[in-house]
Amino acid sequence: MSTDDMRKFMKNNGFVLFTVVAVIIGIILGFCLREYQMDFRQIKYFSFPGELLMRMLQMLVMPLIISSLVTGMAALDSKASGKMGLRAVIYYTTTTVLAVITGIIMVLIIHPGGGGKEKMHREGKIEKVHSADAFMDLVRNMFPPNLVEACFKQFKTNYGIRKVKPILAQNETVISDSVINNVSQAMNLLLEVTEELVPIPGSVNAVNALGLVVFSMSFGLVIGNMKEDGAILRDFFNCLNEAIMQLVSVSMWYAPVGILFLIAGKIVEMEDMTVVGGQLGMYTITVIVGLLIHALIVLPLLYFFITHKNPFVFIGGLVQALVTALGTSSSSATLPITFRCLEDKIGLDKRITRFVLPVGATINMDGTALYEALAAIFIAQVNNFELNFGQILTIRDRLRTTTNVLGDSLGAGIIEHLSRHELQKMDAEAGKFVIEENKMKKPYQLICQDNENEKSIDSETKM
CATH class of the missing domain: 1.10.3860.10 (Sodium:dicarboxylate symporter)
Known part of the structure; x- marks a missing residue:
C-alpha cells in the first residue's frame, strides 16, 4: 500500500x-x-x-x-x-x-x-402509572402551547392524594341508640375517611422532542406548499441546517x-x-x-x-x-x-x-x-x-x-x-422547471445578443 x-x-x-x-x-x-x-x-x-x-x-x-x-x-x-x-x-x-x-x-x-x-x-420500587393518563400525556406533548418551553420541558401527569368522606358521613343521618349499638363496627368502617389518587398537571425537565417534531413537520409542509412565496424561509432553514x-x-x-x-x-x-x-x-x-x-x-x-x-x-x-x-x-x-x-x-x-x-x-x-x-x-x-x-x-x-x-x-x-420512484419524479419535475425557466430567459438573451451584433455592424459600416 x-x-x-x-x-x-x-x-x-x-x-x-x-x-x-x-x-x-x-x-x-x-x-x-x-x-x-x-x-x-x-x-x-x-x-x-x-x-x-x-x-x-x-x-x-x-x-x-x-x-x-x-x-x-x-x-x-x-x-x-x-x-x-x-x-x-x-x-x-x-x-x-x-x-x-x-x-x-x-x-x-x-x-x-x-x-x-x-x-x-x-x-x-415500581411507580404506578395509569395507561390513560400516559396516552393523554403523549397527545398533550404533541401540541406544546409554548415552543420555547418545549425545548426543555415535557408535560407529565403527577399524582396527589385526596381524602374523600363517605356519603353517610356527609349526610349525618340520625340513628337511634339501639341501632348504633348493634351496628357500631359497621358504622366505624363506613365513616372512615378514604384516600384516592388524583391526576395533577405537571412537567419534567426534558426536551419535548415529539412536540417539536410535529411542529417542524407541519411548518415544513406549509412552506413546501407555498412554492415561490416560501422560498425565503426555505433558504433560511437550508442555510441553518448546513451551518x-x-x-x-x-x-x-x-x-x-x-x-x-x-x-x-x-x-x-x-x-x-x-x-x-x-x-x-x-x-x-x-x-x-x-x-x-x-x-x-x-x-x-x-x-x-x-x-x-x-x-x-x-x-x-x-x-x-x-x-x-x-x-x-x-x-x-x-x-x-x-x-x-x-x-x-x-x-x-x-x-x-x-x-x-x-x-x-x-x-x-x-x-x-x-x-x-x-x-x-x-x-x-x-x-x-x-x-x-x-x-x-x-x-x-x-x-x-x-x-x-x-x-x-x-x-x-x-x-x-x-421511495426512489417518487424522488426520481421530483428530480425530473425540478429539472423541467429549470429548463422552462431558462427558456423564459433565452429570448431576452437573444435580443441582447442581436442588439450587440447590430451595434458591431453599424460601427463597421461607419468605418
Whole structure:
C-alpha cells in the first residue's frame, strides 16, 4: 500500500479508527482505575471531558432536528411525504413488533427469573402509572402551547392524594341508640375517611422532542406548499441546517476524546460484578443476546429482503455513529453524527435522512421495546407469576440506544429504496422547471445578443 493510499484511507476512515481506539482505551482505563476505588466526586471530575461531549452534542440536537425536518418536508410535496410517512410508520411498527417478539422468545427460553425473588440481591420500587393518563400525556406533548418551553420541558401527569368522606358521613343521618349499638363496627368502617389518587398537571425537565417534531413537520409542509412565496424561509432553514452540520464536523474531532472518558467513567462507576450476579446476571446476558440478535440478524435480514443489498456494507458506514451511541447512551445526542455518516459516508438522499432520522430518534423504539418486554416477563418470573399468552402479547415499550440508531439508519436506507420512484419524479419535475425557466430567459438573451451584433455592424459600416 502506497503512501497516497494510506493517506486516502486515513482521510476516509480516520474518525472511525480514532473512535474505536478511544473505546478500547476507555474500557482498559476504566477497569484499571476500578481498583483505586474512586469516590463519587473523583469519578465526576474524571468524567468531565465526556460530559462536555454530551453537552456539545445536545446543544446541536434541537436546531438540527428543527432545521432538518423543515427543509426535508419543504423539499417534498404533500403526496410524496404522505407515502414516505406511511412507509416510515409501517417500518417502525414492524421493527418494534419484531423486537418485542425477540425479547419474549429470549426470556422464555433462557428463563433468567427462575428461582423466585428470595434470591434477588435487591428489589426496585415500581411507580404506578395509569395507561390513560400516559396516552393523554403523549397527545398533550404533541401540541406544546409554548415552543420555547418545549425545548426543555415535557408535560407529565403527577399524582396527589385526596381524602374523600363517605356519603353517610356527609349526610349525618340520625340513628337511634339501639341501632348504633348493634351496628357500631359497621358504622366505624363506613365513616372512615378514604384516600384516592388524583391526576395533577405537571412537567419534567426534558426536551419535548415529539412536540417539536410535529411542529417542524407541519411548518415544513406549509412552506413546501407555498412554492415561490416560501422560498425565503426555505433558504433560511437550508442555510441553518448546513451551518449546524458544519458545527457537527468540528465536534466530531473531539468525539473520540469524549467517548474515551464517558466509557471509562461508567466502568469506574459500575457496581461490584459479584453483587450483580445470579438472576440479574442472567437477565443482563438475556438482554444483550436479544439486542445482538435483533441488531445483527433481524434488522439486516429485513434490509436485505427489501433492498437486495448487503446490509453489512451499509452498517460499515455507520460505525462511528454506533460507537458514539454506545458511549453517549443517547440516540438524540448521536443524531448529528448519524446525519453525517448517512449523508457523507453512505450517500443517502438528504430529503430522506432529514425526514426519517429526527422522527425515528423520537418514536422508533426497537431496543427498549425488546428490553422492556423482556424486563416485564423477567419480573413476573422472579415473583413466580405465570403469564398466559394473551398477557404476554400486551407487553411493549421503548428503546435501547445503539439498536435504535441502527434501526433508524437502516430504516432510512429502506425508505429511500422504496421511495426512489417518487424522488426520481421530483428530480425530473425540478429539472423541467429549470429548463422552462431558462427558456423564459433565452429570448431576452437573444435580443441582447442581436442588439450587440447590430451595434458591431453599424460601427463597421461607419468605418
